Amino acid sequence: LLSLILSRYYRDCEPCIRNLSLGGHVGFDSLPDQLVSKSVTQGFCFNILCVGETGIGKSTLMNTLFNTMFENEEASHYQNGVYLRPRTYDLQESNVHLKLTIVDTVGFGDQINKEDSYKPIVDYIDTQFENYLQEELKIKRSLFNYHDTRIHICLYFIAPTGHSLKSLDLVTMKKLDSKVNIIPIIAKADTISKSELHKFKIKIMSELVSNGVQIYQFPTDDEAVSEINASMNAHLPFAVVGSVEEVKVGNKTVRARQYPWGVVQVENESHCDFVKLREMLIRVNMEDLREQTHARHYELYRRCKLEEMGFKDTDPDSQPFSLQETYEAKRKEFLGDLQRKEEEMRQMFVNKVKETEAELKEKERELHDKFEQLKRMHQEEKRKVEEKRRDLEEEMNAFNRKKVAAETLSLSQPLKKEKDKKK
Amino acid sequence: MDAILMQEKLVERLLCPRVRTARQKEKQYVGFATLPNQVHRKSVKKGFDFTLMVAGESGMGKSTLVNSLFLTDLYKDRKLLNAEERINQTVEIIKHTVDIEEKGVKLKLTIVDTPGFGDAVNNNQCWKPITDYIDQQFEQYFRDESGLNRKNIQDNRVHCCLYFIPPFGHGLRPVDVEFMKALHEKVNIIPLIAKADCLTPNEIKKLKDRIREEIDKFGIKVYQFPECDSDEDEEFKQLDKELKECTPFAVIGSNTVVEARGQRVRGRLYPWGIVEVENQSHCDFVKLRNMLIRSHMHDLKDVTCDVHYENYRAQCIQEMTSKLAQDNRMESPIPILPLSTPDVDTEKLIKMKDEELKRMQEMLTKMQQQMHDKDQ
Numbered sequence: 001l002l003s004l005i006l007s008r009y010y011r012d013c014e015p016c017i018r019n020l021s022l023g024g025h026v027g028f029d030s031l032p033d034q035l036v037s038k039s040v041t042q043g044f045c046f047n048i049l050c051v052g053e054t055g056i057g058k059s060t061l062m063n064t065l066f067n068t069m070f071e072n073e074e075a076s077h078y079q080n081g082v083y084l085r086p087r088t089y090d091l092q093e094s095n096v097h098l099k100l101t102i103v104d105t106v107g108f109g110d111q112i113n114k115e116d117s118y119k120p121i122v123d124y125i126d127t128q129f130e131n132y133l134q135e136e137l138k139i140k141r142s143l144f145n146y147h148d149t150r151i152h153i154c155l156y157f158i159a160p161t162g163h164s165l166k167s168l169d170l171v172t173m174k175k176l177d178s179k180v181n182i183i184p185i186i187a188k189a190d191t192i193s194k195s196e197l198h199k200f201k202i203k204i205m206s207e208l209v210s211n212g213v214q215i216y217q218f219p220t221d222d223e224a225v226s227e228i229n230a231s232m233n234a235h236l237p238f239a240v241v242g243s244v245e246e247v248k249v250g251n252k253t254v255r256a257r258q259y260p261w262g263v264v265q266v267e268n269e270s271h272c273d274f275v276k277l278r279e280m281l282i283r284v285n286m287e288d289l290r291e292q293t294h295a296r297h298y299e300l301y302r303r304c305k306l307e308e309m310g311f312k313d314t315d316p317d318s319q320p321f322s323l324q325e326t327y328e329a330k331r332k333e334f335l336g337d338l339q340r341k342e343e344e345m346r347q348m349f350v351n352k353v354k355e356t357e358a359e360l361k362e363k364e365r366e367l368h369d370k371f372e373q374l375k376r377m378h379q380e381e382k383r384k385v386e387e388k389r390r391d392l393e394e395e396m397n398a399f400n401r402k403k404v405a406a407e408t409l410s411l412s413q414p415l416k417k418e419k420d421k422k423k
Numbered sequence: 424m425d426a427i428l429m430q431e432k433l434v435e436r437l438l439c440p441r442v443r444t445a446r447q448k449e450k451q452y453v454g455f456a457t458l459p460n461q462v463h464r465k466s467v468k469k470g471f472d473f474t475l476m477v478a479g480e481s482g483m484g485k486s487t488l489v490n491s492l493f494l495t496d497l498y499k500d501r502k503l504l505n506a507e508e509r510i511n512q513t514v515e516i517i518k519h520t521v522d523i524e525e526k527g528v529k530l531k532l533t534i535v536d537t538p539g540f541g542d543a544v545n546n547n548q549c550w551k552p553i554t555d556y557i558d559q560q561f562e563q564y565f566r567d568e569s570g571l572n573r574k575n576i577q578d579n580r581v582h583c584c585l586y587f588i589p590p591f592g593h594g595l596r597p598v599d600v601e602f603m604k605a606l607h608e609k610v611n612i613i614p615l616i617a618k619a620d621c622l623t624p625n626e627i628k629k630l631k632d633r634i635r636e637e638i639d640k641f642g643i644k645v646y647q648f649p650e651c652d653s654d655e656d657e658e659f660k661q662l663d664k665e666l667k668e669c670t671p672f673a674v675i676g677s678n679t680v681v682e683a684r685g686q687r688v689r690g691r692l693y694p695w696g697i698v699e700v701e702n703q704s705h706c707d708f709v710k711l712r713n714m715l716i717r718s719h720m721h722d723l724k725d726v727t728c729d730v731h732y733e734n735y736r737a738q739c740i741q742e743m744t745s746k747l748a749q750d751n752r753m754e755s756p757i758p759i760l761p762l763s764t765p766d767v768d769t770e771k772l773i774k775m776k777d778e779e780l781k782r783m784q785e786m787l788t789k790m791q792q793q794m795h796d797k798d799q
Contacts, residue, residue, distance in 0.1 A: 055592035077596045112598050113545045159591055160621070161482020165506035167544050188591055191621035193691050207506050257623055260704050262696020270694050 002031065043097035045148050046286060047128075049084075049180065050102065051121060051172065052157025053109035056187045060242035061155075062102055064255065064266060065278055066091065069244065070102065079107030082117050084124045086149075101149060109168060118172045125151055125179045129301040136302075137327070150298060152289045153216070153281065154180045157187040158237060162196050164203045173213045179297055181216035181289055183281070184208070189239035189272050190257060190264045197239055204237055218280060219288050232280050238273035241266055470529035472578060473720060476610065477534065478553065478602070479587025480541040481509070483617040488585075488676035489534055491689060491700055492712055496678075497521060497534060504542075514539040514552040535581060541598055550602045557581050557609045561735040580732060583646070583715070583723045584610045587617040588671065594633040595641075603643045609731055611646035611723050613715075614638070619673035619706050620691065620698045627673050634671055645670075648714070649722055666714060672707035675700055 050058040059072045070089060086103040103124070108117060128150045135146050154176060158169060176182055184204065186192070192200060208215060215236070218229035243266050247256040256265045266274050281289075309330065477485040486498045497519050504512065517536045522529065537553055560579045567576045584606060588599055603612055616622075616630060638645060648667055677700045681690040689700040700708050715723075 053591065054596075057591075074593050077592060077594060110596055112549075112601065113547050115545050117544075159482070159589070160618075161480075163482045163503050166481075167506050167510040167512070167542060170506040171510060171544055188621045190693070190695075191590075191618050193693055211507055259620070259623055259696065259698075260702075261698050262693065264693075264695050 002035065040096060042144070043099060044286075045099045045101075046290070047101040047103065047149060047151050047153075049105075049121070049125075049151045049154040050157065051105045051108060051154060051176075052187060053159060054107065056157045056159060057242050058104060058155075058157055058187075060244065061157075061185075061187070061240060063244050064242040064274070065282070066100070072104075075104075075106050077110045079110060081111065082107045082120045084120055099147070103151065114168050117168065118175045121172070122175055122179065125176070126301065129179075129298055130305070132298065133302055133305060150293055151180050152286075152293045154182045156182055156184045158184055158204065160186055160188050160192050160200075160239075162192055162200055164200075165207050170207065170211060170213070173208070173215075174211065177214040178300065181292055181297070182213075183216050183277075184237040185277065186237050186239040188241065190241045190259075192239065201235075201237060201239070216289070216292070218285055225284055228284065229280075232276060235273060235276055238277045238280075240274045240277055241272040242274070467528055470531065471720075472531040472533070473724070474533040474535060474579060474581050474583075475715075476537065476553075476557075476581045476584040477587070478537045478540055478584060479617060480589065481538070483587040483589060484674075484676050485536070485585075485587055485617075487678055488587075488615075488617075488674055488708075490678055491676040491708065492715070493521075493523065493532065495521065495523065509539070509542045510544050512539040512543045514549050516552060516556045533579070540602075546598055549598075550605045553602075554605055554609060557606070558735070561609075561732055562739070564732065565736055565739060580727055581610050582720075582727045584612050586612055586614045588614055588634065590616050590618050590622050590630065590673075594630065595637045600637070600641050600643070603638075603645070604641065607644040608734060611726055611731070612643075613646050613711075614671040615711070616671055616673040618675065620675050622673065631669075631671060631673065646723070646726070648719065666710060669707055669710055672711045674708050674711055675706040676708070 048062070050062065052058050054075050054077055059070070063069055068089075068091070070087065083106055084103050085106050086101055088099060088101045091098045091100055105121060108121075111117065132146070132148065132150055135141055135143065156169070156173060156176075158165060173182060173184070186197075186200065186204075189197065218225075218233050220226040220230050220233075241257065241264055243255050243257050243264075245255065245257070246253045247258050247263055247265075249256065249263055249265060254265050254267060256263045265271050269275050475489075477489060479485055481503070490496055490498065515538055517538060518533055519536065520531065520533045522531050524530070535556070540549055540553070543549065557580075560581060564576065564578065564580055567573065586599070586603060588595065603614070606612060614634065616627070616634070619627060622630065648663070675691065675698055677689045677691050677698075679689070679691070680687050681692050681697055683690055683697045683699055688702075691698040691700075699705050703709050
């Protein structure tokens with residue numbers, strides 16, 4: 001923070017810097033102390049992501065590292081997919097408060113098809129970045145109060161096969177290396193003998209290098225810690241053993257694992273690299289990890305996200321809140337777009353309704369016409385039938401008359417015959 | 424004289440006391456008690472063969488265990504793949520055959536290796552090449568058995584499959600369950616807990632219980648040791664019971680010899696101690712070796728022949744006959760098989776048509792007659 005302020009100041013008054021010498025003790029050498037006391041009162045926040053197969057020892061290692069029993073149940077091997085389980089704890093040592101979040105990957109490496117296993121992890125990391133970005137972009141924001149959930153360190157647990165990385169390890173680490181600081185560790189290292197371990201470490205590092213996976217390098221630019229960091233860098237990946245059980249060795253009780261053939265002591269440097277991991281992770285580089293997360297990984301995410309949204313970096317002497325204004329402008333544009341689209345859709349809808357109405361009307365008319373036609377035909381037929389009926393009636397009448405005439409004739413005929421006979 | 428003594432000793436060990444007293448009553452000695460001897464001699468002359476399959480992910484110690492079991496170095500110049508080469512790897516089947524001899528007994532040992540199993544990112548159906556291989560061997564034997572010349576049948580059937588379960592988890596994983604379920608009716612599966620030197624005795628017990636539970640739960644039929652006869656002595660029964668309770672065996676293998684307790688033994692050297700492969704309190708290697716080689720090798724072969732192969736054969740024959748029946752129905756002319764009601768209808772139709780035909784013919788004759796009359 002201090003260096004940022006100073007560099008800004010120097011930039012602003014570039015041409016006229018002079019180195020002055022002091023005549024006496026001013027007292028601004030207490031600035032770091034003020035900073036420290038402020039941050040101590042604020043409390044620290046640290047987030048660890050543990051990625052590794054079920055049963056590889058993630059929870060045990062966390063318990064061993066922080067010397068407490070975080071509650072956890074044994075995970076099952078039969079999860080359908082990978083999901084992340086974050087848990088936050090409040091720890092205190094001397095007068096320093098630490099808000100520790102441990103994120104576990106449940107179900108990692110258990111499925112038969114592991115092609116999508118890395119996705120939930122990447123999504124989780126991106127979500128934490130997104131939340132921070134949202135907070136940063138707010139108009140009324142409270143960054144100093146914000147609970148930072150961005151992942152500061154990812155511990156990747158490698159299974160101690162003794163040969164090389166697994167294919168899943170390579171694929172996952174490649175997806176994560178640009179988003180988070182990765183420290184690979186060899187889990188359950190008490191199953192590898194010293195000579196095998198040496199070969200295994202070399203193989204892993206060479207595979208990571210040849211595939212372009214960027215793991216976290218302990219910083220060597222600060223002279224106070226550069227030496228120890230440089231030597232630790234050579235010991236990566238750390239081969240660790242975790243244990244919360246205590247075993248009596250000699251006249252001490254240490255955390256260890258007891259086998260029929262010997263006792264593996266967790267804090268014995270010739271047995272495993274646990275002490276190195278603890279030194280590096282907690283005692284020396286915790287602050288650097290947080291800084292790297294913020295300055296490198298988060299900034300990369302932010303830049304990509306904003307570029308996606310269409311922002312461009314304006315030149316240095318533009319107004320300070322151009323980001324905000326462009327954001328508002330974009331928002332207005334977007335809303336305008338939305339409205340226009342809505343109008344369009346409404347218009348289309350109205351048009352369509354009109355069309356269908358016209359069609360229906362047309363059809364109605366046709367139907368009506370047909371009906372009329374049929375009616376006419378029907379009437380025509382009726383008339384014809386009437387005519388026929390009349391004809392038939394006439395015929396019938398004629399026939400009847402004939403019949404009657406014939407009958408009377410026949411009646412009068414025998415009369416006539418009789419008459420003739422009588423004559 | 425010595426031979427007869429040996430024979431008598433053999434007879435005493437193998438026959439029950441009842442028969443022994445019977446023999447004592449008889450003064451005459453027939454001699455078929457030498458049969459076991461003859462079998463022994465013939466089998467030594469013929470030699471034995473055994474096919475063992477090892478399956479499991481890379482890095483489980485399969486090759487090391489095989490080397491430790493047979494005290495040879497089967498895997499010279501092996502090339503291991505890198506992680507990126509393994510992302511899309513398919514399973515291969517590689518056979519190593521060696522001839523080993525011990526005290527005049529020859530054994531042709533074939534180890535079937537399955538590199539690439541479970542190594543890819545997507546392991547869907549990764550056990551298919553393995554099941555195909557086993558079926559192929561069965562088919563080959565089936566063909567040979569049904570052939571005309573059966574003198575030199577090569578038995579390449581897989582007699583036993585050692586499946587290596589990783590000790591890093593809490594029990595069986597989905598890929599383990601799927602693999603064993605695909606194979607349990609084709610081959611004798613013996614599950615092993617690999618690299619057991621990363622587990623304390625308590626953890627081993629918990630893991631074994633968990634795995635046995637899950638094997639029951641998922642209905643996986645692993646190889647069961649045959650029940651020992653009721654007239655065996657107590658010690659034998661006790662050993663047998665211990666053996667059964669110890670499954671799955673937690674094994675450790677080693678290619679190197681180290682100095683421990685003044686002796687040179689196969690083991691692994693750690694800063695905190697030395698793991699001895701043949702120490703029964705360190706791991707179950709000795710139990711596995713005794714079971715696999717010294718006592719149950721022949722039983723494994725028998726179960727393969729009598730159960731798995733017979734299942735395969737029955738299934739094969741059934742498939743063939745059902746296919747044959749299907750083909751038959753399509754080729755032969757229609758009403759050979761007794762058909763049901765639809766035919767009755769057609770018969771009626773035929774009858775009707777017949778009658779109509781008759782009527783028409785009558786009409787025709789009548790008309791003809793009429794014409795004839797008219798002419799006249």
